[in-house]
Amino acid sequence: MRYKPKSIAALHIALGGLPVKMRVEVDPDIGVSAKTVGELRKLTAWPENLVITTPQERHPESAVKISKASVATRTSPKR
Numbered sequence: 047m048r049y050k051p052k053s054i055a056a057l058h059i060a061l062g063g064l065p066v067k068m069r070v071e072v073d074p075d076i077g078v079s080a081k082t083v084g085e086l087r088k089l090t091a092w093p094e095n096l097v098i099t100t101p102q103e104r105h106p107e108s109a110v111k112i113s114k115a116s117v118a119t120r121t122s123p124k125r
Contacts, residue, residue, distance in 0.1 A: 050097045050115055057092050061110070064100060069109040078112055086110070 051057040066084035076096065080086040097115045101108035 047102065048097060048099045050094075051092055052094055054089060054092050057089070057098070058087060060098055060100060061086060063104070064110065065104060068104070071109045071111045073111075073113040076112060076114065080112075083110060 049060040064083045068083045099111040
């Protein structure tokens with residue numbers, strides 16, 4: 047599942063139920079240094095422009111991925 051948490055509270059909800067030792071994969075140049083879900087839960091601030099992708103299955107080899115949010119632009123239809 048893909049989430050764009052707007053606060054630490056929203057991040058905790060998105061991480062709910064995931065194992066503390068599950069790996070975290072962070073895209074380069076993001077500024078989040080957490081390596082596990084447990085470390086993510088200890089963060090005190092969360093940038094709004096980041097997206098987390100959580101695995102549907104909670105296997106030990108699974109990982110949470112953090113990346114920058116891509117901005118989708120909406121265009122109005124031509125008349």
